[in-house]
Amino acid sequence: MWMLLLVPFIGLLWVPFYNFTEPSLFGFPFFYWYQLAWVPISSLLVWLVYRSRTPDEAP
Amino acid sequence: MADQIEWVALSVFIFFFALVTVMGFFAARWKSGPVSEHLDEWGLGGRQFGTWITWFLVGGDFYTAYTVIAVPALVYAVGAYGFFALPYTIIVYPFVFAVMPMLWKQAHANGHVTAADVVQGNYNSRGLELAVAVTGMVATMPYIALQLIGMGVVIKAMGLTGELPIVAAFIILALYTYSSGLRAPALIAFVKDIMIYIVVLVAVVVVPAKLGGYGAVFSAANDAFTAKGGATGLILKPAQMLPYATLALGSALAAFMYPHTLTGIFASKSADTIRKNAILLPAYTLLLGLIALLGYMAYAAHIKVSTPNDVVPMLFKALFPSWFAGFAFSAIAIGALVPAAVMSIGAANLFTRNIWKSYVNPGISHAGEAAVAKIASLVVKVGALAFILLLPTQYALDLQLLGGLWILQTFPALVFGLFTRWFRAEGLLLGWAVGIGWGSWTAWSNGLKPLATLDIGGASYVFYVGLGALVLNIAVAAVATVIVGLISPNRTGATVRS
Numbered sequence: 001m002w003m004l005l006l007v008p009f010i011g012l013l014w015v016p017f018y019n020f021t022e023p024s025l026f027g028f029p030f031f032y033w034y035q036l037a038w039v040p041i042s043s044l045l046v047w048l049v050y051r052s053r054t055p056d057e058a059p
Numbered sequence: 060m061a062d063q064i065e066w067v068a069l070s071v072f073i074f075f076f077a078l079v080t081v082m083g084f085f086a087a088r089w090k091s092g093p094v095s096e097h098l099d100e101w102g103l104g105g106r107q108f109g110t111w112i113t114w115f116l117v118g119g120d121f122y123t124a125y126t127v128i129a130v131p132a133l134v135y136a137v138g139a140y141g142f143f144a145l146p147y148t149i150i151v152y153p154f155v156f157a158v159m160p161m162l163w164k165q166a167h168a169n170g171h172v173t174a175a176d177v178v179q180g181n182y183n184s185r186g187l188e189l190a191v192a193v194t195g196m197v198a199t200m201p202y203i204a205l206q207l208i209g210m211g212v213v214i215k216a217m218g219l220t221g222e223l224p225i226v227a228a229f230i231i232l233a234l235y236t237y238s239s240g241l242r243a244p245a246l247i248a249f250v251k252d253i254m255i256y257i258v259v260l261v262a263v264v265v266v267p268a269k270l271g272g273y274g275a276v277f278s279a280a281n282d283a284f285t286a287k288g289g290a291t292g293l294i295l296k297p298a299q300m301l302p303y304a305t306l307a308l309g310s311a312l313a314a315f316m317y318p319h320t321l322t323g324i325f326a327s328k329s330a331d332t333i334r335k336n337a338i339l340l341p342a343y344t345l346l347l348g349l350i351a352l353l354g355y356m357a358y359a360a361h362i363k364v365s366t367p368n369d370v371v372p373m374l375f376k377a378l379f380p381s382w383f384a385g386f387a388f389s390a391i392a393i394g395a396l397v398p399a400a401v402m403s404i405g406a407a408n409l410f411t412r413n414i415w416k417s418y419v420n421p422g423i424s425h426a427g428e429a430a431v432a433k434i435a436s437l438v439v440k441v442g443a444l445a446f447i448l449l450l451p452t453q454y455a456l457d458l459q460l461l462g463g464l465w466i467l468q469t470f471p472a473l474v475f476g477l478f479t480r481w482f483r484a485e486g487l488l489l490g491w492a493v494g495i496g497w498g499s500w501t502a503w504s505n506g507l508k509p510l511a512t513l514d515i516g517g518a519s520y521v522f523y524v525g526l527g528a529l530v531l532n533i534a535v536a537a538v539a540t541v542i543v544g545l546i547s548p549n550r551t552g553a554t555v556r557s
Binding site for chain 1 (some may be wrong): 139142145146149150152153154156157267272273274275276277293294295300301303304307308331334335337338339341344345348352
C-alpha cells in the first residue's frame with residue numbers, strides 16, 4: 001500500500017506525459033486540468049494508505 | 060501608480076487589521092497554559108493543536124502572502140513554467156505523510172522543540188546541531204522579509220505611501236507574538252485562511268465570468284506570450300521540462316525543513332494529526348492553483364503593471380468594487396502576518412535551544428528559555444524589517460532563493476536519522492558543507508538563477524541547483540561515512556535511539 005505514495009511523484013514529475021494543450025476541459029488546457037486533478041487524486045491515495053495502516057498504539 | 064488613497068478599501072482593511080490585533084493579544088489566554096513559563100507553551104502553543112487548528116496553522120504559514128502575490132506574478136511573466144508551485148505542493152504531502160509523523164514521535168518522546176534538537180538527539184554532534192540551526196535561521200530571515208514585501212504591495216495599492224504603515228503593522232505583530240507566542244498566529248490563521256478562501260473562490264468565479272470564461276482567459280494569455288516572441292507559453296518548452304520537474308521535487312523536499320513548517324509539525328497533538336493533515340492540506344493546493352491563474356486573468360483584463368508583483372492588486376482594483384478589493388487586500392496583509400509570526404517563532408526557538416542553551420547557558424530553566432525566545436523573536440523581526448527598509452528588495456528575493464537551496468541541505472541530517480543510523484555525523488556535516496558550498500557557488504556564478512547545467516556526452520541537462528546540491532551532499536556524506544568508519548570503527552558520539 002505504501003507504494004501508492006509514489007504514484008503522484010511519477011504522475012507529476014514525468015512532464016512529457018502531460019505537456020499538451022489538448023484535450024482541454026472547461027476551457028482549461030490539458031497541462032492545467034491534469035495537474036489540478038492530481039490534487040484530489042493524491043489526497044485520495046494518501047487516504048487509502050492511511051486507512052490500510054495499523055493505528056498507533058494509544059498514548 | 061496609486062495616487063489617491065482608496066478610503067473605502069482602506070477602512071475595510073483597518074477594520075480587519077484591528078480585529079486580528081485584538082485576537083493576537085487575546086490569544087495568550089486561548090487554550091491557555093503558562094505562556095511565559097515554558098518554551099513548549101510560548102514556542103509550540105502547548106503541543107496540543109488538533110487536526111483543524113493544525114490545518115489552519117500550517118495552511119496559513121506554508122501558503123504565505125508572498126505566494127499569493129508572487130506565484131501569479133511569475134505565471135504572468137513566464138507562463139506554464141511558473142506553475143511548478145502546483146506539482147510542488149501536491150507531492151509534498153505524500154512525503155509529509157510518510158516522514159513527519161516519525162519526526163513528531165521522536166520530538167515528542169524527547170521534548171525536542173527544533174529540527175536541530177532532533178539532529179543533536181540522534182547524532183550527539185554539536186557541530187551538526189549548529190549547522191542545522193544556523194541554516195534554519197539564515198534561511199528564514201529573508202523569508203520573513205518577503206512577507207513584508209507582500210504586505211507592502213497591497214498597502215501601496217490602497218494609495219498609502221511611505222514606510223510608516225508597514226513599520227506600524229510590524230511593530231504590532233512583534234508585540235502580540237512576544238506576548239502570546241504561537242497561539243497568536245494559530246488563532247489569526249483562522250481569520251486569514253477563511254478570508255483568502257472567500258477572496259479566491261469569488262475571484263475564480265467572478266473574474267472569468269467578466270472576462271468571457273476560462274477559454275478566453277487562456278487564449279488572451281496565449282496571444283500575449285506569442286506576441287512577446289514565444290520563449291514561454293501555455294505549455295512548457297522542451298528545455299523547461301527538466302527544470303520544472305526538478306524545481307517541483309527540490310522545493311517539495313525543502314518545504315518541511317524550514318523552521319516555520321516544522322514548528323507546525325512539532326506543535327501538533329499527535330502523529331495522527333499530521334497524517335490527517337497530509338490528506339486535508341491539499342485543499343490549499345487547489346486554492347494555490349487557482350490563484351496562479353490570476354496571472355493569466357490579468358492578460359484577459361488588459362491590466363498594465365510596472366512590475367509583475369502588482370498583477371494581483373491591480374486585477375482586484377480593476378474588477379472589484381472598492382470594499383471587496385479592501386477585503387482582498389486585508390486577506391493578503393493578514394496572510395503576511397501569520398507566516399511572519401510563525402517564522403520568527405521558529406527562528407527564535409532555534410536560537411534559544413541550539414545557540415543560547417548549547418553555548419551560553421546550558422543550565423537554563425524552562426522559564427528562562429521562554430524569556431530568551433521572546434526577545435529573540437523581536438530581534439528576528441526587527442532584523443527582517445531593517446533588511447527591507449535599508450537594502451534593495453532584490454537582495455531579499457535573491458537570499459530567499461538561496462535560502463531554499465541551503466535549507467534543503469539539512470534534509471539528510473534531519474530525515475535520514477529517522478530511518479537509519481548508518482550515516483555518521485562527520486559525514487553528514489561534510490555533505491552539508493559541500494552541498495551549500497557547491498550550490499551557492501553555482502547559483503552565484505549563474506547570476507543567482509536557481510538552475511545548474513550539466514553536460515554529459517554532448518547533451519546538456521538543466522536542473523534545479525538545490526536538488527543537484529542535495530545529491531552531491533548525500534554522495535559526500537555516504538563516502539565520508541565509509542571513510543570515517545574505516546578510521547574509527549567505534550562510534551563515540553552516537554546515542555542509543557529512544
